[in-house]
Amino acid sequence: MAPAPDDSARCPCGTGEVYGACCGPLHAGDREAPTAEALMRSRFSAFAADDAAYLLRTWHASTRPAELELDASILWQRLEILDVQGGPFDDAARVRFAAHYRSRPGTPAEERVRGVQREDSGFLREGGRWFYVDGVADRD
Numbered sequence: 001m002a003p004a005p006d007d008s009a010r011c012p013c014g015t016g017e018v019y020g021a022c023c024g025p026l027h028a029g030d031r032e033a034p035t036a037e038a039l040m041r042s043r044f045s046a047f048a049a050d051d052a053a054y055l056l057r058t059w060h061a062s063t064r065p066a067e068l069e070l071d072a073s074i075l076w077q078r079l080e081i082l083d084v085q086g087g088p089f090d091d092a093a094r095v096r097f098a099a100h101y102r103s104r105p106g107t108p109a110e111e112r113v114r115g116v117q118r119e120d121s122g123f124l125r126e127g128g129r130w131f132y133v134d135g136v137a138d139r140d
């Protein structure tokens with residue numbers, strides 16, 4: 001498991017903020033994501049930091065897997081938010097994004113991959129907290 005990013009390092013989610021002022025407090029449980037987009041960003045950062053516990057905690061109970069094994073061979077590099085539907089007063093939202101990935105350094109040449117996962121994800125807010133519900137994904 002990769003260590004959590006340093007608080008003063010640039011947050012993996014791409015806001016330009018440092019981790020300690022962006023997704024860090026969400027991962028630590030000190031703050032809840034105020035919007036579906038913020039939750040999406042924090043989940044990307046959790047993938048980047050191999051934080052499966054956070055991913056499960058923010059997964060809606062209706063679709064949450066019993067356990068989650070992250071692909072250790074993949075490095076999540078960059079997130080692009082393409083579209084957000086649903087504002088701060090809605091309890092449902094959709095976020096379309098593109099997540100750029102590549103193999104971790106040290107991967108044998110013949111196994112190296114790089115690509116983009118595009119997904120249209122659904123989110124619900126319950127009890128003041130946003131949850132990831134499901135997504136339609138394809139990798140290219």
Ligand SMILES: [Zn+2]
Binds near residue numbers: 012013019024042
């Ligand atoms: Zn962030």
